[in-house]
Amino acid sequence: MHICYIHGFLSGSAAVKSTILKNYIKENRSDLTFSAPDFPDTPKEAHDALIAYFENLTKKYEKIGLVGSSMGGFFSTLLSGVFGFRAVLLNPCVHPQDYFQNLIGDHVNTVTGERFTLKPQMLDTLKELDASITFNPCKIKVYLQDGDEVLDYKKSLAFYDKSEIVLMHGGCHAFTDFIDIVPEVLDFLENKN
Template sequence: MLLYIHGFNSSPESEKGRVTADYVRRCHPQVNLVQPQLPCDTRAAMALLGELCEQALAKGETLSFIGSSLGGFYASFLVQRYGGKAVLINPAVAPYHLFDEFLGPQHNPYTGEDYQVLPEHKDALLDFDLPAIANPERFFVLLQTGDEVLDYRDALTKYHCCEMLLQPGGDHSFIGYGAQLPAIGRFLQLP
C-alpha cells in the first residue's frame, strides 16, 4: 500500500494529491494507492492512518508513504511504528509549536468543512513526536528553501542523515513536485 497523507487543512484533492494519483495510475497501476481525507482531530487522524497500516500489513502488503507538511510528520511516526519507507515533502517537524496560531475556527477549502482547532489537538501531536530518526535509510525528504509556512532548516536538521533533495526557492506546496515523482517512485521501489 502507498499511503498519501495530506497536510493541515488540505485534502487528497489538493494539487499534489491529484498529481500523485495520476502518476501512480499511469506508471504504477498495480500499486494500491490510498488517499484518505483525514479527520481534523489529530488523534482521530492518526487512528485512521494506523488502522489503514494494520489492514495493509494483515493482507501482507508492504507499506510506503508520501507525506506533505503535517502529513510528513504523521508519516515519520508511521514508518517508525509500522516499517516501510516514506517520502516527506516540506514536512512539519514540530507542528505543535505552530498550532497556537490556528486555535479556533478553521475552514477546509477542499472539503468545505468548518471546524475548531482545540488545545487538545495541539497536545495530541506531542504523542506522535520522534526525538530522533532511528532508520534514516527509510526516508527521502524534499525541501524547498522558499517554504513560506515552515522553516526548511528545521527539517534539514531533523532529517540531516536521510536522503534529501534541497532546492532553492519554491514554496510550501513544493513547486515542481510532479517532476520529482519518478525519483519518488524509485526510492519507494514502486512496482
C-alpha cells in the same frame, strides 16, 4: 507495491499533489496501486484514523510506501516508525505544536468541507505524538524547497539530518514542480536507489 499519499493540514485526498501522483501511477505504473485516505484535521483523531487505516491496509498489501506533505510528512514519519514503511516527505512539518499554537480556533477545511475547532489541549496531543516518534533514517527521504513560506525548512534539515535530503532552491510550501520528482520518489519507495 501500494503507494499511499498522506495529505497535510486543511487538505484532503483530492489535493493537487495526491492527484498528480495518482494520475502518474495510473498512466505509467500499472504494477503499482494507489490510495489517499481522508482523515480528520484534529491531531488525536487524525492519528487514530491513520493507525486504523494502515492496520487494515497492511492486511491487504505486503509492501506499502508513503508520500507525505507538510503535516502529512509528520504523520508519515510517525507511521514509518510504527509500521516500518519507507516514506518520502515533501516540505514536512517538524514539531507541529510550535506552528499549531497560532492556529487555535475555528477552521473550515476547504477541500473536505469539514468544520472543526483546534483547542489548546490539542497542542499537548501534538507534543506527545512528536515525542513518541522513532524512525529508521534510511527509510525516509526528504524533499525541501527553501522558498517554503509556511514552514522553516531548516527545522527539517536538523530533524532528518541522518536521512537523505534533497534541498531545492525556490519553490513554495505547496511544492513547485512535484511532477518532476515523481519517478525518483517511486524509485526510493521501491528501494531502487
